[in-house]
Amino acid sequence: MRDLYTSELEELEGILREEGKLVDRAIRGALNVLARDDLELADELIAFDDEIDSRYLTIEQRIPSLLARQTPVAGELRLVLAILYINLHLERVADYCVTVAKLAKLAHGLPRDAGVLEALEEMGERCREMLDTGLEYFYARDFTDSQALIDMDRPIDRANRKLIDRLIALGPDEPQREWAMRMMLVSRCLERVGDHAVDIGEQAAYLVRGRFEEFTDASHKTNIK
Amino acid sequence: METIRTKIEISGVATPPDARAREAVFEARGVSVFYGDQRAIDDVDIDIYRRLITAIIGPSGCGKSTFIRTLNRMTDLVPSARLTGELRYRGIDLYGPKVDPVEVRRRIGMVFQKPNPFPKSIYDNVAYGLRILGLKKDLDGRVEKALRAAALWDEVKDRLRDSALGLSGGQQQRLCIARAIAVEPEVILLDEPASALDPIATSAIEDLMHELKRDYTLVIVTHNMQQAARVADMTAFFGLDVSPDGSRQGVLVEYDETEKIFTNPSDKRTEGYVTGRFG
Numbered sequence: 001m002r003d004l005y006t007s008e009l010e011e012l013e014g015i016l017r018e019e020g021k022l023v024d025r026a027i028r029g030a031l032n033v034l035a036r037d038d039l040e041l042a043d044e045l046i047a048f049d050d051e052i053d054s055r056y057l058t059i060e061q062r063i064p065s066l067l068a069r070q071t072p073v074a075g076e077l078r079l080v081l082a083i084l085y086i087n088l089h090l091e092r093v094a095d096y097c098v099t100v101a102k103l104a105k106l107a108h109g110l111p112r113d114a115g116v117l118e119a120l121e122e123m124g125e126r127c128r129e130m131l132d133t134g135l136e137y138f139y140a141r142d143f144t145d146s147q148a149l150i151d152m153d154r155p156i157d158r159a160n161r162k163l164i165d166r167l168i169a170l171g172p173d174e175p176q177r178e179w180a181m182r183m184m185l186v187s188r189c190l191e192r193v194g195d196h197a198v199d200i201g202e203q204a205a206y207l208v209r210g211r212f213e214e215f216t217d218a219s220h221k222t223n224i225k
Numbered sequence: 226m227e228t229i230r231t232k233i234e235i236s237g238v239a240t241p242p243d244a245r246a247r248e249a250v251f252e253a254r255g256v257s258v259f260y261g262d263q264r265a266i267d268d269v270d271i272d273i274y275r276r277l278i279t280a281i282i283g284p285s286g287c288g289k290s291t292f293i294r295t296l297n298r299m300t301d302l303v304p305s306a307r308l309t310g311e312l313r314y315r316g317i318d319l320y321g322p323k324v325d326p327v328e329v330r331r332r333i334g335m336v337f338q339k340p341n342p343f344p345k346s347i348y349d350n351v352a353y354g355l356r357i358l359g360l361k362k363d364l365d366g367r368v369e370k371a372l373r374a375a376a377l378w379d380e381v382k383d384r385l386r387d388s389a390l391g392l393s394g395g396q397q398q399r400l401c402i403a404r405a406i407a408v409e410p411e412v413i414l415l416d417e418p419a420s421a422l423d424p425i426a427t428s429a430i431e432d433l434m435h436e437l438k439r440d441y442t443l444v445i446v447t448h449n450m451q452q453a454a455r456v457a458d459m460t461a462f463f464g465l466d467v468s469p470d471g472s473r474q475g476v477l478v479e480y481d482e483t484e485k486i487f488t489n490p491s492d493k494r495t496e497g498y499v500t501g502r503f504g
Contacts, residue, residue, distance in 0.1 A: 002501060002502070071451060072500070073450070073454070073487045073488070073499045073500055074486075074487060074488065074489065074490050074495075074496045074499050074500050075496055075500065076500050077487070077488060078488065078489070210488065210489030211489065
């Protein structure tokens with residue numbers, strides 16, 4: 001029984017790893033859709049979400065069964081809970097990628113601004129790094145400090161702010177303003193991806209340390225105006 | 226601000242027992258128990274707190290039952306048994322020369338794994354200890370009170386003169402608890418009280434324990450870890466140490482709030498046992 005249980009836990013973590021890789025591809029895809037203004041790729045990305053959802057649902061459905069049958073405790077309980085929450089965070093990140101693809105479709109054909117696109121690309125790449133770092137903490141069970149993730153999150157928040165300034169400066173032209181509004185929402189999506197990456201890091205910390213701590217307190221954030 | 230704080234406190238689940246409010250009933254310091262030359266438990270330090278449920282868990286042979294039996298001097302009944310170290314009950318040396326073991330067992334009652342009612346009526350089972358102690362005033366009232374406290378009254382009130390042996394296993398066990406509490410002890414020790422019962426009867430015993438902790442200090446030995454997780458405020462994990470000469474003795478590995486033991490134990494051996502990886 002014990003072996004079966006262990007292999008079930010390993011299998012669940014394996015599915016989560018797959019899901020993590022797929023989500024990284026989704027973020028990369030969303031950034032490409034933006035950079036190339038590629039409608040076809042946008043549709044592909046929206047459809048690709050089903051791949052992620054199927055992993056998400058598998059984990060979501062198997063955990064109640066595992067809890068009921070095996071009543072995990074101690075480190076194993078923390079592992080199951082971490083998988084449950086990280087699964088949820090990854091699924092949310094994937095949803096943001098779909099939103100970015102839909103926004104890109106709505107913005108198709110409108111006048112674009114290279115500076116804004118560059119800033120979004122930069123934000124997106126930081127998000128990928130953060131997600132990778134958060135997941136790596138979890139896989140390695142080797143969480144030492146939260147600073148790296150918080151440090152990575154700061155440029156995202158700053159870029160988000162800079163982007164807003166740049167969008168305001170784009171001027172009164174109506175199509176340009178519409179594009180700017182769409183891109184503001186894109187920026188917001190990417191900023192949220194960064195927040196989910198921090199949450200994933202927090203789950204890794206919970207698994208390793210056995211107590212939950214928030215890396216940053218959202219209600220007392222001082223770095224965004 | 227004030228409202229928010231109150232709300233949080235009300236919704237707070239699994240509030241650990243307030244460490245400041247704890248009052249130690251038993252204080253064991255360096256307690257070892259020997260059967261002849263064989264050391265059964267080695268150097269146990271533990272405080273057991275008033276009106277909490279303390280669970281003792283651990284693999285077979287780790288000295289759980291031996292330990293719980295030292296708490297009401299039942300080990301005295303084993304001729305070869307010997308205790309060293311210090312065991313205080315409410316500040317009094319439990320093994321001191323002036324202490325009467327019979328009085329100890331009145332104050333510290335015990336319920337065993339297998340329900341063991343006397344082959345007498347339900348009423349007489351509960352009244353037995355009271356009569357021995359000469360507590361004959363309002364016997365009916367005392368019997369009813371004990372049966373009510375053991376959540377058995379409604380099931381037996383119309384057949385108090387029937388034989389206790391006609392009750393189901395779960396009812397018999399609650400009768401044994403009623404018999405233990407009839408003499409108004411301060412502590413109830415329970416050695417695997419539900420291991421011979423089905424899940425429904427087990428659940429009734431667990432509910433009862435939860436009720437009883439309002440008035441009594443409870444210590445339970447259990448093999449069922451989920452039971453410890455469900456009922457206990459504090460959990461002590463006993464493990465087995467193997468000496469270089471191959472002899473084995475029980476040691477207290479970890480003692481903490483139950484929630485801590487089952488979510489984030491400090492000792493690898495505890496983790497291994499509660500997760501079922503070994504032991």
